[in-house]
Amino acid sequence: MIIPTNTKLSCMLEVSHLECVRGERSLFASVGFRLNGGEVLYLHGKNGSGKTSLLRILCGLAHPVAGTVRWRGRLIGKLGENYRREVCYLGHHNAIKDELTPLENLLATAHLADAALDPGAALEALEMLGLAGREDLACRYLSQGQKRRVALARLVHERRALWILDEPYVALDAAAIELVASLIVAHLQRGGLVVLTTHQAVELAAGTIRELRLD
Numbered sequence: 485m486i487i488p489t490n491t492k493l494s495c496m497l498e499v500s501h502l503e504c505v506r507g508e509r510s511l512f513a514s515v516g517f518r519l520n521g522g523e524v525l526y527l528h529g530k531n532g533s534g535k536t537s538l539l540r541i542l543c544g545l546a547h548p549v550a551g552t553v554r555w556r557g558r559l560i561g562k563l564g565e566n567y568r569r570e571v572c573y574l575g576h577h578n579a580i581k582d583e584l585t586p587l588e589n590l591l592a593t594a595h596l597a598d599a600a601l602d603p604g605a606a607l608e609a610l611e612m613l614g615l616a617g618r619e620d621l622a623c624r625y626l627s628q629g630q631k632r633r634v635a636l637a638r639l640v641h642e643r644r645a646l647w648i649l650d651e652p653y654v655a656l657d658a659a660a661i662e663l664v665a666s667l668i669v670a671h672l673q674r675g676g677l678v679v680l681t682t683h684q685a686v687e688l689a690a691g692t693i694r695e696l697r698l699d
Contacts, residue, residue, distance in 0.1 A: 499518070586615050648678075665686050
């Protein structure tokens with residue numbers, strides 16, 4: 485099945501001198517990088533090094549002790565909701581409701597993001613992630629790998645410019661990892677940006693790869 489494409493994006497993320505403190509411990513300091521359209525940043529670090537904290541800062545869900553995050557040259561705090569509408573955040577928790585079906589979860593997520601997604605497109609996304617036949621089954625009956633696929637299905641038709649992904653490949657088999665990687669590649673080819681954490685070395689067929697290590 486062909487990965488959907490769309491109008492090429494043009495965007496830029498700039499991070500300068502970020503510092504994050506948890507309790508009395510500094511997780512990281514003087515973190516900086518710059519990403520343009522078509523680029524992906526692999527964020528590495530041992531558990532507790534602050535990877536998820538950095539992702540939350542980039543999303544605007546947490547605030548650094550020091551430093552700035554700019555989107556298209558403007559501070560994300562000044563942009564507010566205009567920035568959040570351009571960000572797709574997929575955390576290491578799946579953020580799905582067990583009492584809902586995969587189809588209901590996917591449609592609800594799109595609705596919360598003010599994204600137009602019809603049931604046919606949602607079913608197509610679930611099929612691509614190997615969930616055909618399970619779209620009407622309550623998620624409480626799915627395996628952890630299947631639940632992760634439900635969460636990742638939103639990327640099939642996701643067109644927000646900046647994807648921030650926390651361990652997107654966890655609990656997936658080799659075929660699913662390859663599919664998610666192809667979705668990331670399609671996003672980069674449209675001119676999107678990706679920041680992700682991963683413990684797995686996954687090659688991407690396109691895009692410029694940058695790396696940042698916190699430990």
